[in-house]
Amino acid sequence: MTSSDKYKTNKDTLDDSKKIENILDNSKPSTWITYGGNVLWIPVIALTGFGILFVYSASSVYSAQHYGTEFYFAKKQAFFLLPSLLAAIAGAMIPFEMYYRFIKYLFFILVTMTFATHLPGIGRKVYGASRWLNLGIMPIQPSEFLRVFTIIFMVWIISKQNTENKKLNEPKKYPLLVEYSCLLLAPIAIIAQKDLGTTVVVITGCLGILFINGLPKRYFAGIFGILLFGLISAILFEPYRIARVMTFLNPFKDPLGSGFQVIQSFVAVANGGLFGRGIGESQQKLFFLPEAHTDFILAVITEEMGFIGILVLTILYSVLYYAILRLVIYGSTHRDRLLATGAFSMLVVTTIINMGVVAGALPTKGLPLPFISNGGSALIANYFIIGLMSQISRRIYLQSNLNKKVI
Numbered sequence: 001m002t003s004s005d006k007y008k009t010n011k012d013t014l015d016d017s018k019k020i021e022n023i024l025d026n027s028k029p030s031t032w033i034t035y036g037g038n039v040l041w042i043p044v045i046a047l048t049g050f051g052i053l054f055v056y057s058a059s060s061v062y063s064a065q066h067y068g069t070e071f072y073f074a075k076k077q078a079f080f081l082l083p084s085l086l087a088a089i090a091g092a093m094i095p096f097e098m099y100y101r102f103i104k105y106l107f108f109i110l111v112t113m114t115f116a117t118h119l120p121g122i123g124r125k126v127y128g129a130s131r132w133l134n135l136g137i138m139p140i141q142p143s144e145f146l147r148v149f150t151i152i153f154m155v156w157i158i159s160k161q162n163t164e165n166k167k168l169n170e171p172k173k174y175p176l177l178v179e180y181s182c183l184l185l186a187p188i189a190i191i192a193q194k195d196l197g198t199t200v201v202v203i204t205g206c207l208g209i210l211f212i213n214g215l216p217k218r219y220f221a222g223i224f225g226i227l228l229f230g231l232i233s234a235i236l237f238e239p240y241r242i243a244r245v246m247t248f249l250n251p252f253k254d255p256l257g258s259g260f261q262v263i264q265s266f267v268a269v270a271n272g273g274l275f276g277r278g279i280g281e282s283q284q285k286l287f288f289l290p291e292a293h294t295d296f297i298l299a300v301i302t303e304e305m306g307f308i309g310i311l312v313l314t315i316l317y318s319v320l321y322y323a324i325l326r327l328v329i330y331g332s333t334h335r336d337r338l339l340a341t342g343a344f345s346m347l348v349v350t351t352i353i354n355m356g357v358v359a360g361a362l363p364t365k366g367l368p369l370p371f372i373s374n375g376g377s378a379l380i381a382n383y384f385i386i387g388l389m390s391q392i393s394r395r396i397y398l399q400s401n402l403n404k405k406v407i
Contacts (some may be wrong), residue, residue, distance in 0.1 A: 006082065014170040022109050040393060044371060044386050048379075049373035050301070052077050058285050058300040059374065073293055073374050080376035084383035091387020092394070096335070107153040107182075108308065109383045113142035114189040123340040127367075141377035143190045147202045148381050150186040151342030154206055158213050169335045172372035196234055196241065197353060199364035201346050203227065208345035209338050212328065250365035261296065265358050268299035278307030293374045295366055300357045313372075320347055327392045332399040336392045343385045 009403045063072035067234035099106075117123040124132035124139050132139040156177045185204070191199045207223070235241040243258050251266075253258030268284040271277060282303045285292045292300050301309050324344045334350035347370055354369045356362035368378045 029098050035346040036108055039323040040386055040389055043323075044383075046316050047313070047320075047371035048081070050316075051297075051379075052373075054297055054301050054372065055293050055374045057280050057282065057304065060280075060299050061286055062293070070138075076376065077374055077379070080379050083376075084380045087380045088387035088390070089272050091384045092390040093387075095387075096339075096391065099152055100159070100335075103149065103153050107146075107149050107186075110142055110146040110149055111185045114193065117142065117193060129192045130373045131195060138376065139316045141375070143193060143195060143198050143376040144147035144189065144375075144381040145384075146186055147198060147205070147346060148385055150183065150202055151205050151209065151339065153347065154209055155335055155338045156303075158209065160337060163333070163381070191234065194238070195366065196231075197367040199309075200231075200353070201349050201367070204349045205342040208341045210285060212338055220371070244363045244365075251360070261290050261384075262360055262364060265296055265299040266360060268296075269359070270301040270350065272302040272304070272306040272309075274307050276302070276309055279304050284339040284374045293301055294368060295354065295364075295373065296358055297373050298355060298369055301372075302358075317351055317370075321351075324389055328395055331392055332395045334396060340389060340392055343358075343389060347382070347385065 032204075035359045041286065042278055056071065059073040060070035063074075064070040066250055113133060117133055121272075122134055124131045126132065131141050131143060133142060140398055160179070187199045187202055190202060194334050207220075211220075212224075235245060247254070247258040249263060252257060253263040255263055264284055268282065268289060277283075282292075283302045284303055285300055289299060290298055290323065298310075298313075305312075313384055321344060324340055324347070327340035328344055330335055331340055350367050353362060353367050354373070368375045368383050371379065
């Protein structure tokens with residue numbers, strides 16, 4: 001199939017989907033999302049339970065010493081469950097057309113908020129990185145929400161582009177230069193926070209969408225060349241990133257300095273064995289493994305639950321990502337499939353990078369393990385993504401029933 005054939009298929013799909021779009025958007029949401037909703041939410045709830053349990057286990061000693069209670073971080077993580085559930089409900093219940101109608105404004109608000117983390121007074125710097133905003137009630141990390149709405153913004157651009165090309169009866173083009181240029185603001189705002197990991201995640205989500213939308217493969221060579229040049233430049237212009245790469249290549253060269261965290265992660269994984277030491281029995285969390293409840297929480301899980309625990313987590317993630325992949329394949333509209341692709345790409349890449357860092361297969365990056373690592377903004381954003389996926393799942397179910405009635 002040529003690229004023009006793919007485009008024609010996309011246009012036909014877009015035309016057909018508009019016939020049922022009003023029915024899908026105006027139908028009543030069910031209390032429990034049908035067709036795959038349970039497959040989405042059961043692993044998410046299980047992973048969240050794992051998260052709260054091991055945030056407590058990994059942080060209890062540190063919390064008791066610094067905050068006077070061993071439940072400090074576990075309570076914070078549990079507290080964020082309420083706004084996370086509200087975000088999931090918003091993603092599942094608010095029709096997509098509402099998001100697409102206001103996406104330009106939402107996107108630019110989040111880009112502005114991400115840049116605003118550098119402003120004194122409202123920005124909060126942690127370990128030399130300005131990634132948080134102090135909004136009174138709680139600090140938030142706007143880049144976590146920006147990555148989600150960047151995907152929605154890109155789907156809206158492609159949808160608009162496909163519609164315009166259809167009206168003009170032109171072959172597939174990417175003429176919306178202003179919109180695509182605005183899209184670049186997201187990775188620029190995030191990389192300005194010294195957050196290369198989230199930048200990679202956002203770009204991966206966008207590339208996944210372009211691939212599913214049928215961008216000719218010859219363009220990807222140029223895109224990957226530009227990205228490779230940008231990645232190398234981002235590493236070379238920041239000494240701490242060069243140090244991380246050197247540590248990745250040989251962490252034992254500086255075992256008490258830059259290689260300390262990675263080596264302690266190796267020790268935790270090795271101590272876990274097949275069945276682990278038991279929940280709460282990790283030794284590495286006793287101030288050996290820095291930030292044990294955030295980016296390296298998987299090392300504590302491995303030490304306490306062993307290979308069996310990692311196997312359980314892998315199965316849960318596999319079930320969840322398989323459910324999202326089904327939405328990519330069977331989505332009721334082309335836009336739904338693009339949105340599911342962006343979500344799938346971001347979540348899978350985040351999980352792989354975090355696991356790779358803990359295993360020493362990738363250089364250290366500050367990416368949380370989805371639904372498990374301590375972090376309220378990431379939890380809320382990920383629940384919102386699953387809410388969006390639930391809406392896509394429901395729309396597939398409604399379209400299936402509609403087709404049966406028509407037949």
